[in-house]
Amino acid sequence: MLILGDIPEYKEGIIVAAKGKVTFNEDICKGCGLCTTKCPVNIMTLDTDRINKKGYHPATVTDMDKCIGCANCAMMCPDCVITVEREMV
Numbered sequence: 291m292l293i294l295g296d297i298p299e300y301k302e303g304i305i306v307a308a309k310g311k312v313t314f315n316e317d318i319c320k321g322c323g324l325c326t327t328k329c330p331v332n333i334m335t336l337d338t339d340r341i342n343k344k345g346y347h348p349a350t351v352t353d354m355d356k357c358i359g360c361a362n363c364a365m366m367c368p369d370c371v372i373t374v375e376r377e378m379v
């Protein structure tokens with residue numbers, strides 16, 4: 291897990307006023323889907339149109355503009371595939 295950027299503000303468990311950018315070390319993703327289970331804006335998914343070097347459908351983000359940079363996805367990943375860059379707005 292790697293989180294870059296400012297400390298977010300929380301309100302009732304939800305981060306407010308932050309934008310996020312998520313990147314993946316895609317070829318070490320094992321397609322377990324854990325990162326897709328805790329995204330508060332439901333933009334994490336497995337890309338069933340692609341297969342990585344390990345032979346799995348890799349994790350991806352469907353709409354990066356909706357990412358709030360909470361880093362839940364990165365914290366869930368057991369293999370440190372995900373990097374979140376966070377910017378307060």
Ligand code: SF4
Pocket residue numbers: 310312328329330331332333334351356357358359360361362363364374
């Ligand atoms: S950083 Fe948060 S909002 Fe962005 S994709 Fe990951 S879980 Fe979803």
Ligand code: SF4
Pocket residue numbers: 318319320321322323324325326348349366367368369370371372
């Ligand atoms: S939790 Fe990590 S290894 Fe599992 S699908 Fe998501 S990015 Fe891939």
